[in-house]
Amino acid sequence: MKNPLDSILGTIISGFVLTLVLYFVVKNFILAGV
Amino acid sequence: MDMVPAIARWAHFLAGITWIGLLYYFNFVQAPAMKDATADGTAAGISKHVAPRALLWFRWAAVLTWLAGAALLGANFVPAFTLQAGLAGIGVGAWLGTIMLFNVWVLIWPNQKKILGIVSATDDEKGKARRIAFLASRTNTMLSIPMLFFMANGMTHKALIGL
Numbered sequence: 041m042k043n044p045l046d047s048i049l050g051t052i053i054s055g056f057v058l059t060l061v062l063y064f065v066v067k068n069f070i071l072a073g074v
Numbered sequence: 075m076d077m078v079p080a081i082a083r084w085a086h087f088l089a090g091i092t093w094i095g096l097l098y099y100f101n102f103v104q105a106p107a108m109k110d111a112t113a114d115g116t117a118a119g120i121s122k123h124v125a126p127r128a129l130l131w132f133r134w135a136a137v138l139t140w141l142a143g144a145a146l147l148g149a150n151f152v153p154a155f156t157l158q159a160g161l162a163g164i165g166v167g168a169w170l171g172t173i174m175l176f177n178v179w180v181l182i183w184p185n186q187k188k189i190l191g192i193v194s195a196t197d198d199e200k201g202k203a204r205r206i207a208f209l210a211s212r213t214n215t216m217l218s219i220p221m222l223f224f225m226a227n228g229m230t231h232k233a234l235i236g237l
Contacts, residue, residue, distance in 0.1 A: 045212035048102060055219025062220050066162050066237060 082145040089138035094218055096132040101215045104128070105208070121190055129186055136178045140171060163237035164228030170221035174214045181210035 044050030104120065111117035147154050147168065154165035185203035188195035195203060227235045 043209075045209055045216065048106075051101070051212050051216050052219070055216040058216065059220035059223050062166055062224070063235070063237075066157070066166055070157050071159060071162055071237065 079146055079148065082142045086139060086142035086146055089135045089142055092131060092135035093139050094222075096128055096135065097211070097214055097218065099128065100132070100211055105211075125186070125190055126192070129183065129190075133178050133183050136175050140175045143168065143171060160232070161228075163224050163232050163235065167221050167224030167228050170217050170224065174217055174221065177210045177214050182207050182214075185210075 042050075044054045104125065108117055108120060111120055144151055147164070150161055150164075154161040154168050157165045185207035187193045188200055188203040189207060228237065
């Protein structure tokens with residue numbers, strides 16, 4: 041599989057996906073029950 | 075003392091714009107231009123005159139951004155980095171910024187020194203250095219997207235994003 045960081049578009053899409061992943065991890069796991 | 079957070083925030087923005095602006099310049103402008111410039115034999119000018127100056131501002135702006143950010147967090151520094159309630163959003167941003175600072179000084183700059191001939195390296199070492207520096211720079215471009223989301227919203231707009 042091609043490394044998404046080899047293209048500018050792949051890098052930007054990876055950044056948006058990582059934003060969503062981190063947001064849901066923080067909201068639903070780290071801050072869960074607080 | 076009341077002015078410290080205001081000056082720290084100002085410095086954080088000034089240095090951060092310089093740092094991330096140059097990061098985007100490297101990724102969106104210089105790296106693609108280097109391919110074309112290498113093809114027509116004009117890459118030496120970029121390597122000799124442009125890249126070293128851009129890297130100088132880039133790496134020191136990264137340090138100033140981090141220091142001003144730490145000053146801005148003040149007493150919230152440890153609670154933010156340990157993702158305590160109310161500070162988890164800015165804490166994630168701070169962690170991403172810290173990882174990016176590490177990439178600048180440990181992966182990008184030492185390898186760029188080999189690529190640009192500031193330190194001696196064989197062609198094989200330069201080839202490896204080019205790939206490591208490229209991937210570290212692209213990683214920082216990717217990380218800048220969530221970093222800016224959490225930085226921009228983590229403190230003043232945390233209710234808006236529910237963190």
